[in-house]
Amino acid sequence: MSLFRTLREKPWEHEPALAGHPAAAPVDPLGPARIAVRFIMAIVGVLFFLFIITYLSRSQYPDFQSLAGQPWQPFNDTGRLWFNTGLLALSSVGMQGGLWSARRERLNGAVLGISIAVFFAIAFLLAQLDLWLRLQALGFYLSSNPANSYFYLLTAVHGLHLLGGLVVLSNIVFRVWYDGAGASLGGPLGLCTQYWHFLLAVWLVLFALLASPPETLNALAAMCGF
Amino acid sequence: MKLVIALIVLVLGSLLFHVLSPWWFTPLASNWDTVDTTIDITLYITGVVFVAVNLFMAYAVYRYRHRPAQKAHYEPENKRLETWLTAITAVGVAAMLAPGLVVWADFTQVPEGADEIEVLGEQWQWSYRFPGEDGKLGEVATRYVAPDNPFGMSPGDPAGADDILVRSNELHLPVDRPVKMLLRSKDVLHDFAVPQFRVKMDMLPGSVTYAWFTPTRTGSFDVLCMELCGIAHYAMRGRVIVDTEEDFKAWLGGQTTWAEQRARPAADPAAGERQYATCVACHGPEGRGNLQMNAPAIAGMEAWYLERQLRYYRQGVRGAHEGDTFGAQMAAMAGTIASDSALRNLAAYVASLPAADSEPTLDGDPRRGAGHFNTCGACHGARGQGNHALQAPRLAGQQDWYLKRQLKYFREGIRGAHQADNYGHQMTMMARTLQNEQSIDDLLSYVNTL
Amino acid sequence: MQHTALADQTLELHDPRSFVTKYIWSQDHKVIAIQYGLTAVFVGLVALALSALMRLQLGFPDTFDFITPGAYLQFVTMHGMIMVIYLLTALLLGGFGNYLIPLMVGARDMVFPYMNMLSFWVYLLSVLILLASFFVPGGPTGAGWTLYPPQAILEGTPGVDWGIVLMLVSLAVFIVAFTMGGLNYVTTVLQARTRGMTLMRMPLTIWGIFTATILGLLAFPALLVSAIMMLLDKLAGTSFFMPALVSLGESLEYTGGSPVLFQHLFWFFGHPEVYIVALPAFGMVSDVLACHARKNIFGYRMMVWAIVFIGALSFVVWAHHMYVSGMHPAFGFFFATTTLIIAVPTAIKVYNWVLTLWRGNIHLRVPMLFAIGFIFTFVHGGLTGLFLGNVTIDLPLSDTYFVVAHFHMVMGVSPIMVLFAAIYHWYPLMTGRMLNEGLGKAHFWLTFLGTYAIYLPMHYLGFLGVPRRYFAISGTEFIPESAMSLNASITVSALIVGASQLLFLVNVFWSLRHGERAPRNPWGATSLEWQTPDVPPHHGNWGPQLPAVYRWAYDYSVPGADQDFIPQNHPVSDDERSNAPGGPA
Structure with missing residues (x-):
C-alpha cells in the first residue's frame, strides 16, 4: 500500500536522495488528462450509483409498477433493448478499433474506427429516442408511474453523458486534423475509449435494472436494506 | 495581552x-x-x-508571546x-x-400496553384520533380526505366507526399512562413537539411515524410544529392538557365518534328561514348587513363558518371580551337559538342567500395590499374565496369596515384569544404582521378588488 | 504514488495580451481566484443583509411591516443557501483553492486553465440565476435551505412558482462549475507538483483543499440527483419524492413517493459539504498559526491523517441530520456512533493547533488574532456538535435555536474567522500591499466578540426549546418575556457585527492603493507561494525555472539556522543534515 507508506513519511527528516538531487520523474503529457478522466468516471459513477440506490428504494413503494415481469409490460420483451445495446456495443468496438489503429499510427484505420463509433453512438441515441416514443405511444408516460419516470430519467442522463463524450471526441479529432499530428491521437483517443466502455458498462447496469421484474428488484432492495 | x-x-x-x-x-x-x-x-x-x-x-x-531574542521550540511531533x-x-x-x-x-422500544393515539398534522392545524371502544384505529387513506372527512376515514372499515375524532388543536391525555403517538401528515412534513416532554418526531405524508412518552404531571403544555411547513409554520400551535384519569375520561366522553359525525342529519334551510326573522333587524332581510347597525353581510357565507361562529358566540368564546361591544350583542342573540340543530338550520339558510359585493369604504393602495395578501391567500385562497379544508372563510365580497374591525380585534386579542377558539390564535398572529392602519387599509382595498 | 512533475517547458501558457484577456477572459489562476473571491463576497454581502432583516424581525417582532411571514422564510432560505454554497464553498475552493494550489505546489498554473476559466463563468451564471429569483413573480423560494419536499414545491410556501425552479437550476449549474474547478484542483495537486514536492511536504492548506475537493466531487452528485428529481416532480408531475397528499384541501396527482429519500440524498451531500468548508479552513489556519507562532505545526502527520480520516468518515454520518425525520430509528445507533467517532480526529486537530502555540514565539498580528479566534469559536462549535450528534440529545434539541447556534458557530463563524485570517495573511501576496493593522484589529475585536455575543445566548434559547424558522415566537406559555429581550440583544449584536464588516471592506479597498508596500515575504513564511520572483506573482508564477523543494513547509525556528525560517526551496546544508534533531542523520 504505497499510499499508506506515503502518509507515514516524516517530511521533516532530510532524505538524502530527495533532498540533494531533486530528480524529475519522466513527464507524461497526458498525465493530467488521465487523472481527470478517472475522476470524471468516478463522479459519473457516483451519480448513477445514487440514481440506482433511489431507484431501488423507490421500487419498494406500493405504487411502483416495474416495466418488466408481466406480459403487458413493455420490457417483458427485451428485444428492443438488446438491439440498442448492440448499437452501443458496436460503438465501443469502433472506438477500440480506432484506438488500435491510432496506436500503430494508421491514420486511416483510426478515422474509420472513430467514424464507426460516432455513427453507432448517434444510432444508439436515436434508437433510445425511438424507444421513448414507442413507450409514449403505449401510454407509458413520464409521470404515470415512478418506474416510467426512472426509465426516462436514467436513459436521458445516460444519453447526455454520451453526447458529452461525442463533443469531446469531435474536439480531439478536429484538433488532430488541424494540427496534422496523427501520431498524437493515440493518447487522447485511449482516454475517450475508456470513457466509451465505461458508458457501455453503465448502460448494461441500467438495462439490467430497468428490465428487472419486481422480484429481482425486491431482492436487490432487500440486499441494500430497504 | x-x-x-x-x-x-x-x-x-x-x-x-x-x-x-x-x-x-x-x-x-x-x-x-x-x-x-x-x-x-x-x-x-x-x-x-x-x-x-x-x-x-x-x-x-x-x-x-513574542519577545526579543525569543526562539520557538522545534518539535515536529510527540507520539x-x-x-x-x-x-x-x-x-x-x-x-x-x-x-x-x-x-x-x-x-x-415502546412499552407494551401503551395507549395508541393518532396525531394528524396538516397545514397548519393539529387534529387527534382515539381508537374508541374497540381499541383499534380504523383504516385511513389520503384518497378519502374530503371537507366532511378530514381524517380520510375509510368508509369500508368497521373498526373506524367508533374512532373518536378530535378536530381541535387541543389534546387531552391521562397522567402516568404511557402513550404511543402515531404521527401522520396529510400534506407536508410537520413535527410534533412538546418541549416539556423532551421527545419529538417528524410527520411524513405517506407514512406513519411514532414517538412515545408517559406524561408525569398534569398541566397544559404547548404543542409546536418543529419542521418547516410553509408560511404559517410558526402559527401551527396546539396544546396538550394532561389530566387526571377522571378528567380525561370526562373530556373524552364529550368528544364525538366518526359514526356519530356521519349520522348527523342534514340541515334544513327552510326551518332556518323562520328563525332568521330574529336576525333581519340588524343584518337585513337578504343578509346584506348594515353599516349603521354595525352588522356585517352574512348572505352566502359558508354554513360551516357560520355554525362555528354561532357556537363560539353561544359558548362565550367570541363576543365575551369587554372590548367587543358588538360581539356582546351578537352573543346575546345567539343565546336565543334553541338547539344545535336549529343553529345548523339557520346557518344553512343564511348560506343559501345569494352573496352580493359590498361597497368599498376604505381608501388604501391595493397594489401594496396585494403584497400583504400573499400571506392571507395561503389559507383564504388566492382570490379570497375561502377554503373549507382549512376552515378559512371567504373574504372576497365581505365589507371592508367589518374586516378591518375584526383584524383590529385579532391584533388586540379582543377576538381569538379565548383558549377554545381553535383558529383564532392563528389569526391573531397573522393580524400582527400588519403593523399600522395604513397596511390594513391597503390590504382591505386589495380584498375589495377580488 | 508517483511524483511526476511537469517539465518547465511543457506547460502552455496563455499569455494575456489585452485588458479583456488579462482580467476578464483570463485563464490565469490568480485572476480567476480573485474573480471567484469578489463574486462570492458580493453574494455574501447580499446574504449578510438578509440575515440582518431576519434578525430585525426576530429581535423586534410586530415592528416591520414589510417583513411578512413569507418574506421571512425567503430571507432564511436565501441566506442559508448563499452562505453555505455560493459564499463559503466558492470562496474557500474557487477563491483560495485557485490562488494557492499552483503557488504552493510550485506549478505555473492549473493543469486545465481553460476549464478553470469556464468554471468561474459558469459559477457566475449560477449566481445570476440565483439572484434572478429575487425579481421573478412570487420571489425566491422560502422552503428553507434544505428544500425539503413536499413543502418546497407546494402552495403555501413562498416562491413555489419560479423561485424553487430557479434555485434548483442554479444549484445544478453551480455543481457543473464546481466539478470543472474541482477536477483542476485535484489534478493539479496530483500532477503538477514541482520537483521535490512530495505529498507529505505539502502545506496543510493544500491537504485541506485537496481532500475537500475530492469530497465535493463525490458529494455534489447527490445534490444534483436530488435537484433533478425534484425539478421533475415540480415541472413534469413525477412522484420521486412526492407522496399522495392533500395540499390545502386539494388532492394532487402525486402517488406514493418518499420525502425521506430526498433527505437522505440531500444530507449525503450536505454533511460532506460541512467538511468541504471546514477542511480548507483547517488547512489554512494551520499554516497561519505555524507561521505567526514561528513554530512548525505540531504533529504534521497526525494533522494529515486527521484530514483524510475526517474526509472519509464524513460520508457515513449524514443521517445524524435526520434523527427525528421519521427514518427507521435503528439507524440512530449507527449514525450516532460514527458521528461521535469523527469527534476524535477533530479534537486532535484542535490539540495540535494549541500545542503549536505552546513553546512558540507568538506574533499577535491580525491574521494570528483571527486564527486564535477561530480555535476558540471552533472549540465551542465542535463541542456543541457532541450534543446534537448524540441521538438522544437530538430529541429535545433538534429544530431549536441550539441547532442554529451550533452550526453558525462551527460552519459560519469559524470558517469566516479563517477566511479573514487568510485574507489578512495572503493579501500582501495578492496585491503587494499590507492591510492596515489598526483597522484590522478593530475589525477582529468587533467580529470576534460580537459573534460570540450573538451565538452564545442563542444556544440557551435552544435549551429552552425555542423552535427555529419561526417568524414569531409569541403566544406560547413556556417562552418567557426575557427570551424576547435576549432576542433583541442578539439582534443588536448581529447588526454591530454586520456593520463592522464595513471596516474590512474599507480596509481592503483603501489598502489596494494606499496600503504600505509589502516586503517580499512579510511574515517570514516558508511555503513556496512567498518565494516567487515577483510579489505579487506574475503570470506563470515562477521565473524561467520552476522551484525545487528540499524540505517540508514548517521549518520554522530550526535549531542552528541563521533565520527563524527556512523556505521550502532552500537546499539542505550538510551542517543541517548532520545535526538534524530526530533525523536519522
Whole structure:
C-alpha cells in the first residue's frame, strides 16, 4: 500500500536522495488528462450509483409498477433493448478499433474506427429516442408511474453523458486534423475509449435494472436494506 | 495581552452566563428524565474540555508571546503525547455516547400496553384520533380526505366507526399512562413537539411515524410544529392538557365518534328561514348587513363558518371580551337559538342567500395590499374565496369596515384569544404582521378588488 | 504514488495580451481566484443583509411591516443557501483553492486553465440565476435551505412558482462549475507538483483543499440527483419524492413517493459539504498559526491523517441530520456512533493547533488574532456538535435555536474567522500591499466578540426549546418575556457585527492603493507561494525555472539556522543534515 507508506513519511527528516538531487520523474503529457478522466468516471459513477440506490428504494413503494415481469409490460420483451445495446456495443468496438489503429499510427484505420463509433453512438441515441416514443405511444408516460419516470430519467442522463463524450471526441479529432499530428491521437483517443466502455458498462447496469421484474428488484432492495 | 484577557473573560463569562441564565430546559413533564441526564453528562464533559483547552491556549499565548531574542521550540511531533490525547478523547467521547445509545434504545422500544393515539398534522392545524371502544384505529387513506372527512376515514372499515375524532388543536391525555403517538401528515412534513416532554418526531405524508412518552404531571403544555411547513409554520400551535384519569375520561366522553359525525342529519334551510326573522333587524332581510347597525353581510357565507361562529358566540368564546361591544350583542342573540340543530338550520339558510359585493369604504393602495395578501391567500385562497379544508372563510365580497374591525380585534386579542377558539390564535398572529392602519387599509382595498 | 512533475517547458501558457484577456477572459489562476473571491463576497454581502432583516424581525417582532411571514422564510432560505454554497464553498475552493494550489505546489498554473476559466463563468451564471429569483413573480423560494419536499414545491410556501425552479437550476449549474474547478484542483495537486514536492511536504492548506475537493466531487452528485428529481416532480408531475397528499384541501396527482429519500440524498451531500468548508479552513489556519507562532505545526502527520480520516468518515454520518425525520430509528445507533467517532480526529486537530502555540514565539498580528479566534469559536462549535450528534440529545434539541447556534458557530463563524485570517495573511501576496493593522484589529475585536455575543445566548434559547424558522415566537406559555429581550440583544449584536464588516471592506479597498508596500515575504513564511520572483506573482508564477523543494513547509525556528525560517526551496546544508534533531542523520 504505497499510499499508506506515503502518509507515514516524516517530511521533516532530510532524505538524502530527495533532498540533494531533486530528480524529475519522466513527464507524461497526458498525465493530467488521465487523472481527470478517472475522476470524471468516478463522479459519473457516483451519480448513477445514487440514481440506482433511489431507484431501488423507490421500487419498494406500493405504487411502483416495474416495466418488466408481466406480459403487458413493455420490457417483458427485451428485444428492443438488446438491439440498442448492440448499437452501443458496436460503438465501443469502433472506438477500440480506432484506438488500435491510432496506436500503430494508421491514420486511416483510426478515422474509420472513430467514424464507426460516432455513427453507432448517434444510432444508439436515436434508437433510445425511438424507444421513448414507442413507450409514449403505449401510454407509458413520464409521470404515470415512478418506474416510467426512472426509465426516462436514467436513459436521458445516460444519453447526455454520451453526447458529452461525442463533443469531446469531435474536439480531439478536429484538433488532430488541424494540427496534422496523427501520431498524437493515440493518447487522447485511449482516454475517450475508456470513457466509451465505461458508458457501455453503465448502460448494461441500467438495462439490467430497468428490465428487472419486481422480484429481482425486491431482492436487490432487500440486499441494500430497504 | 488583550487577547489573553479576552479569552479568559470569554471562558469565565460563558460559565457565568451558563450559571445565571434563566433560559434553560422547561421543567420536565414526562418519563424522559434520562434524556436530561444524558444532556447533563455531555454538558459536564464538554464544559471541562471547553475551559481546559481555552485556558491552556490563553496561557500559551501569554507565556510564549513574542519577545526579543525569543526562539520557538522545534518539535515536529510527540507520539506519546498525541497517543495519550487521542486515548483520553476517545474515552470522553465513549462516556457521552454510551448513555445516549442506551436511552435511544428505550426510545425505540415502546412499552407494551401503551395507549395508541393518532396525531394528524396538516397545514397548519393539529387534529387527534382515539381508537374508541374497540381499541383499534380504523383504516385511513389520503384518497378519502374530503371537507366532511378530514381524517380520510375509510368508509369500508368497521373498526373506524367508533374512532373518536378530535378536530381541535387541543389534546387531552391521562397522567402516568404511557402513550404511543402515531404521527401522520396529510400534506407536508410537520413535527410534533412538546418541549416539556423532551421527545419529538417528524410527520411524513405517506407514512406513519411514532414517538412515545408517559406524561408525569398534569398541566397544559404547548404543542409546536418543529419542521418547516410553509408560511404559517410558526402559527401551527396546539396544546396538550394532561389530566387526571377522571378528567380525561370526562373530556373524552364529550368528544364525538366518526359514526356519530356521519349520522348527523342534514340541515334544513327552510326551518332556518323562520328563525332568521330574529336576525333581519340588524343584518337585513337578504343578509346584506348594515353599516349603521354595525352588522356585517352574512348572505352566502359558508354554513360551516357560520355554525362555528354561532357556537363560539353561544359558548362565550367570541363576543365575551369587554372590548367587543358588538360581539356582546351578537352573543346575546345567539343565546336565543334553541338547539344545535336549529343553529345548523339557520346557518344553512343564511348560506343559501345569494352573496352580493359590498361597497368599498376604505381608501388604501391595493397594489401594496396585494403584497400583504400573499400571506392571507395561503389559507383564504388566492382570490379570497375561502377554503373549507382549512376552515378559512371567504373574504372576497365581505365589507371592508367589518374586516378591518375584526383584524383590529385579532391584533388586540379582543377576538381569538379565548383558549377554545381553535383558529383564532392563528389569526391573531397573522393580524400582527400588519403593523399600522395604513397596511390594513391597503390590504382591505386589495380584498375589495377580488 | 508517483511524483511526476511537469517539465518547465511543457506547460502552455496563455499569455494575456489585452485588458479583456488579462482580467476578464483570463485563464490565469490568480485572476480567476480573485474573480471567484469578489463574486462570492458580493453574494455574501447580499446574504449578510438578509440575515440582518431576519434578525430585525426576530429581535423586534410586530415592528416591520414589510417583513411578512413569507418574506421571512425567503430571507432564511436565501441566506442559508448563499452562505453555505455560493459564499463559503466558492470562496474557500474557487477563491483560495485557485490562488494557492499552483503557488504552493510550485506549478505555473492549473493543469486545465481553460476549464478553470469556464468554471468561474459558469459559477457566475449560477449566481445570476440565483439572484434572478429575487425579481421573478412570487420571489425566491422560502422552503428553507434544505428544500425539503413536499413543502418546497407546494402552495403555501413562498416562491413555489419560479423561485424553487430557479434555485434548483442554479444549484445544478453551480455543481457543473464546481466539478470543472474541482477536477483542476485535484489534478493539479496530483500532477503538477514541482520537483521535490512530495505529498507529505505539502502545506496543510493544500491537504485541506485537496481532500475537500475530492469530497465535493463525490458529494455534489447527490445534490444534483436530488435537484433533478425534484425539478421533475415540480415541472413534469413525477412522484420521486412526492407522496399522495392533500395540499390545502386539494388532492394532487402525486402517488406514493418518499420525502425521506430526498433527505437522505440531500444530507449525503450536505454533511460532506460541512467538511468541504471546514477542511480548507483547517488547512489554512494551520499554516497561519505555524507561521505567526514561528513554530512548525505540531504533529504534521497526525494533522494529515486527521484530514483524510475526517474526509472519509464524513460520508457515513449524514443521517445524524435526520434523527427525528421519521427514518427507521435503528439507524440512530449507527449514525450516532460514527458521528461521535469523527469527534476524535477533530479534537486532535484542535490539540495540535494549541500545542503549536505552546513553546512558540507568538506574533499577535491580525491574521494570528483571527486564527486564535477561530480555535476558540471552533472549540465551542465542535463541542456543541457532541450534543446534537448524540441521538438522544437530538430529541429535545433538534429544530431549536441550539441547532442554529451550533452550526453558525462551527460552519459560519469559524470558517469566516479563517477566511479573514487568510485574507489578512495572503493579501500582501495578492496585491503587494499590507492591510492596515489598526483597522484590522478593530475589525477582529468587533467580529470576534460580537459573534460570540450573538451565538452564545442563542444556544440557551435552544435549551429552552425555542423552535427555529419561526417568524414569531409569541403566544406560547413556556417562552418567557426575557427570551424576547435576549432576542433583541442578539439582534443588536448581529447588526454591530454586520456593520463592522464595513471596516474590512474599507480596509481592503483603501489598502489596494494606499496600503504600505509589502516586503517580499512579510511574515517570514516558508511555503513556496512567498518565494516567487515577483510579489505579487506574475503570470506563470515562477521565473524561467520552476522551484525545487528540499524540505517540508514548517521549518520554522530550526535549531542552528541563521533565520527563524527556512523556505521550502532552500537546499539542505550538510551542517543541517548532520545535526538534524530526530533525523536519522
